Amino acid sequence: MRKLVTGLAGLALVAFAGAWALSPVFAMQALTRAAEQGDEQALERLVDFPAVRQSLKDELNARMMAEMRAGDSGVDPAWAGLGMLLGPAIVSGAIDAVVTPQGVATMVRTAEAPEPEDVLNRPEASPGKTEDDVRKSWTYRGANRVEVRLTTTDRPDQPLILNMDRQGLFGWRLVEIDLPDA
Numbered sequence: 537m538r539k540l541v542t543g544l545a546g547l548a549l550v551a552f553a554g555a556w557a558l559s560p561v562f563a564m565q566a567l568t569r570a571a572e573q574g575d576e577q578a579l580e581r582l583v584d585f586p587a588v589r590q591s592l593k594d595e596l597n598a599r600m601m602a603e604m605r606a607g608d609s610g611v612d613p614a615w616a617g618l619g620m621l622l623g624p625a626i627v628s629g630a631i632d633a634v635v636t637p638q639g640v641a642t643m644v645r646t647a648e649a650p651e652p653e654d655v656l657n658r659p660e661a662s663p664g665k666t667e668d669d670v671r672k673s674w675t676y677r678g679a680n681r682v683e684v685r686l687t688t689t690d691r692p693d694q695p696l697i698l699n700m701d702r703q704g705l706f707g708w709r710l711v712e713i714d715l716p717d718a
Contacts, residue, residue: 560674560682560700563708567698568672571641579637583710584701589635591699591712596627640710646670647686647696649715682708691716 563582570578600623633639634650642650647670669689677683680702685695694716700708 556705559702559706560676560684560708563700564672564674564682564684564698567710568644571644574638574641576637579640582708583637583640585635585640587711588640588713589631592631592635592715593624593628595715596631597624600627640713643696643713644686644698647688647691649696649713 566578567582569575570582604623639650642648671687671689671692673685673687675683675685677699682700684698684700686698687693687695696716697714698710699712699714701711703709
């Protein structure tokens with residue numbers, strides 16, 4: 537009887553550890569399915585939109601400031617200074633327009649950042665349709681963070697990186713998107 541209880545406890549522990557370790561894969565599959573089907577409610581559950589927006593604003597503002605400081609653009613320094621003042625507001629508005637359930641769905645389906653005008657026109661989601669050439673790979677970046685790299689066959693060296701954080705024991709939410717280098 538004691539061996540049976542010990543065996544069942546060991547089996548339960550292995551099942552728990554397996555489910556815990558594989559939970560980000562299931563979360564990414566749920567995110568992909570929601571993106572393919574245009575399921576906005578599921579996307580709202582799986583994506584922390586304020587965190588994603590803020591991470592993209594920080595990333596794009598840093599890129600813009602680095603380019604303006606480099607001085608290689610040939611832009612008059614006075615205009616560059618004005619751009620440094622107004623740029624963050626413009627970036628903020630563009631990110632707010634792009635990071636919507638439709639915009640995130642487009643990014644997950646195509647492994648590309650959508651153009652703002654495409655999101656603003658709000659094309660209807662095509663249930664069941666996805667880009668066949670999108671490849672996904674997972675990497676744990678700690679016990680509570682997983683990096684999902686989305687690449688396409690024509691751009692394998694320019695991944696769109698989705699960072700998901702653990703929510704509770706088995707839940708995961710998308711909290712950050714790292715855009716490919718332009």
